[in-house]
Amino acid sequence: xxxxxxxxxxxxxFSQVAGDFAVERADxxxxxxxxxxxxxxxxxxxxxxxxxxxxxxxxxxxxxxxSRIGPVALAVTTNASIDFMRKPAAGCDxxxxxxxxxxxRVLAVGDVMIFSEGQPEPVARAxxxxxxxxx
Amino acid sequence: xxxxxxxxxxxxxFSQVAGDFAVERADxxxxxxxxxxxxxxxxxxxxxxxxxxxxxxxxxxxxxxxSRIGPVALAVTTNASIDFMRKPAAGCDxxxxxxxxxxxRVLAVGDVMIFSEGQPEPVARAxxxxxxxxx
Amino acid sequence: xxxxxxxxxxxxxFSQVAGDFAVERADxxxxxxxxxxxxxxxxxxxxxxxxxxxxxxxxxxxxxxxSRIGPVALAVTTNASIDFMRKPAAGCDxxxxxxxxxxxRVLAVGDVMIFSEGQPEPVARAxxxxxxxxx
Amino acid sequence: xxxxxxxxxxxxxFSQVAGDFAVERADxxxxxxxxxxxxxxxxxxxxxxxxxxxxxxxxxxxxxxxSRIGPVALAVTTNASIDFMRKPAAGCDxxxxxxxxxxxRVLAVGDVMIFSEGQPEPVARAxxxxxxxxx
Numbered sequence: 136x137x138x139x140x141x142x143x144x145x146x147x148x149f150s151q152v153a154g155d156f157a158v159e160r161a162d163x164x165x166x167x168x169x170x171x172x173x174x175x176x177x178x179x180x181x182x183x184x185x186x187x188x189x190x191x192x193x194x195x196x197x198x199x200x201x202s203r204i205g206p207v208a209l210a211v212t213t214n215a216s217i218d219f220m221r222k223p224a225a226g227c228d229x230x231x232x233x234x235x236x237x238x239x240r241v242l243a244v245g246d247v248m249i250f251s252e253g254q255p256e257p258v259a260r261a262x263x264x265x266x267x268x269x270x
Numbered sequence: 271x272x273x274x275x276x277x278x279x280x281x282x283x284f285s286q287v288a289g290d291f292a293v294e295r296a297d298x299x300x301x302x303x304x305x306x307x308x309x310x311x312x313x314x315x316x317x318x319x320x321x322x323x324x325x326x327x328x329x330x331x332x333x334x335x336x337s338r339i340g341p342v343a344l345a346v347t348t349n350a351s352i353d354f355m356r357k358p359a360a361g362c363d364x365x366x367x368x369x370x371x372x373x374x375r376v377l378a379v380g381d382v383m384i385f386s387e388g389q390p391e392p393v394a395r396a397x398x399x400x401x402x403x404x405x
Numbered sequence: 406x407x408x409x410x411x412x413x414x415x416x417x418x419f420s421q422v423a424g425d426f427a428v429e430r431a432d433x434x435x436x437x438x439x440x441x442x443x444x445x446x447x448x449x450x451x452x453x454x455x456x457x458x459x460x461x462x463x464x465x466x467x468x469x470x471x472s473r474i475g476p477v478a479l480a481v482t483t484n485a486s487i488d489f490m491r492k493p494a495a496g497c498d499x500x501x502x503x504x505x506x507x508x509x510r511v512l513a514v515g516d517v518m519i520f521s522e523g524q525p526e527p528v529a530r531a532x533x534x535x536x537x538x539x540x
Numbered sequence: 541x542x543x544x545x546x547x548x549x550x551x552x553x554f555s556q557v558a559g560d561f562a563v564e565r566a567d568x569x570x571x572x573x574x575x576x577x578x579x580x581x582x583x584x585x586x587x588x589x590x591x592x593x594x595x596x597x598x599x600x601x602x603x604x605x606x607s608r609i610g611p612v613a614l615a616v617t618t619n620a621s622i623d624f625m626r627k628p629a630a631g632c633d634x635x636x637x638x639x640x641x642x643x644x645r646v647l648a649v650g651d652v653m654i655f656s657e658g659q660p661e662p663v664a665r666a667x668x669x670x671x672x673x674x675x
């Protein structure tokens with residue numbers, strides 16, 4: 136699935152949150168997903184909250200799987216380990232770069248790096264595992 | 271901080287999401303926090319989403335720290351590792367049981383077990399680390 | 406598999422390291438495994454090293470799976486997330502308490518708490534996932 | 541600290557295991573550490589064991605910290621989350637590429653990717669956090 140196909144998938148299957156995200160890139164190397172930072176993502180102080188970053192990592196990695204193996208409904212996260220390293224810049228979108236390191240038949244494993252837009256240092260890093268349902 | 275103090279803290283410092291949660295218990299052993307499952311927490315299929323469970327674990331553990339060391343603003347999550355083990359029951363609140371295993375001066379470490387209300391088997395389990403700001 | 410069966414399994418299938426460990430308990434609630442702390446497990450300062458604690462957690466959780474589902478060769482660790490919370494007491498054995506929270510058909514998920522013998526506070530805590538081969 | 545300084549540090553402070561490892565590279569981008577796979581690292585089947593990979597990731601990341609901030613005794617691992625993705629190739633050394641993503645004053649956070657020598661696909665991936673003692 137390419138960028139347009141992932142965008143359409145997001146709009147159809149995740150309509151509740153599709154407006155929060157934009158697929159910036161989808162190629163062999165992985166997927167870059169933007170979080171359009173809005174009021175509902177902020178914690179006191181105006182920076183994006185941990186749960187909003189978790190959601191960004193989770194969706195970005197899901198799309199990275201789909202870009203590799205095609206539309207798979209019912210794939211579910213089984214493990215996520217996330218390090219929050221820096222406070223995101225206030226008033227900034229976040230960009231998540233997700234890649235699949237092992238596109239297995241049963242488990243897909245990969246990682247996600249999250250940046251405040253325009254900043255070189257990552258704000259968070261996650262290792263993710265999804266369980267892929269049998270065909 | 272006891273149950274009433276934690277509830278007041280939540281209402282004041284997390285007013286955006288305080289209505290989603292209820293402190294059920296707060297004692298020496300830890301804190302039990304309820305997620306009042308609403309539309310905004312559900313994924314396709316009607317079960318609570320991963321990011322909503324992450325938010326529940328994160329808030330529950332934060333309150334467990336406060337119950338041990340008193341009101342500390344600016345404590346932040348540095349690491350969370352979460353295993354999603356079972357699909358939550360549809361139409362059910364979730365209950366998170368959080369405990370602090372190490373109430374350190376610099377880092378607080380603990381874990382959280384999440385259940386669908388009334389079900390004996392956990393739906394998720396998380397290890398959490400918070401950084402505590404110097405006094 | 407009970408304590409005697411697990412001990413025999415360890416001696417046969419992990420003969421290289423079986424002498425390092427002793428099964429203290431194996432029942433419905435899980436497995437307690439002792440690490441007989443020796444020179445090869447210590448880091449400078451005389452306390453048990455991180456990798457030795459990792460090995461203890463890994464073997465303890467493997468035995469906890471076997472105690473639930475019987476002898477399964479080729480089960481492999483897919484994820485481990487470990488928090489090192491306190492320095493182990495010097496000159497002390499370690500005890501790991503492992504339990505299976507989800508004895509799934511494909512994935513077994515659980516956790517392990519590690520103590521210095523005779524100390525009430527845990528030194529480390531791990532979340533573990535094993536992949537179970539198809540029968 | 542450069543490659544020669546890290547090698548000397550390893551020989552002096554980790555004399556028990558220094559012979560297992562070789563520093564292949566140490567520069568701005570991070571450290572590459574070789575595990576000279578020997579009998580003591582193998583599990584049944586002849587591939588490197590999980591605990592040996594954990595030890596490799598742990599030492600590689602420690603050296604990556606030292607290469608950035610100089611010789612710091614007493615830095616300790618506080619969290620490690622490791623995904624084992626593929627069985628290592630039998631009879632092969634492993635190479636770990638470690639980088640520091642956040643060289644903080646209190647916590648250093650980064651990741652490690654482990655390969656069988658000569659293979660393009662990683663066998664394991666770890667997120668690591670070390671606590672840095674006050675100067």
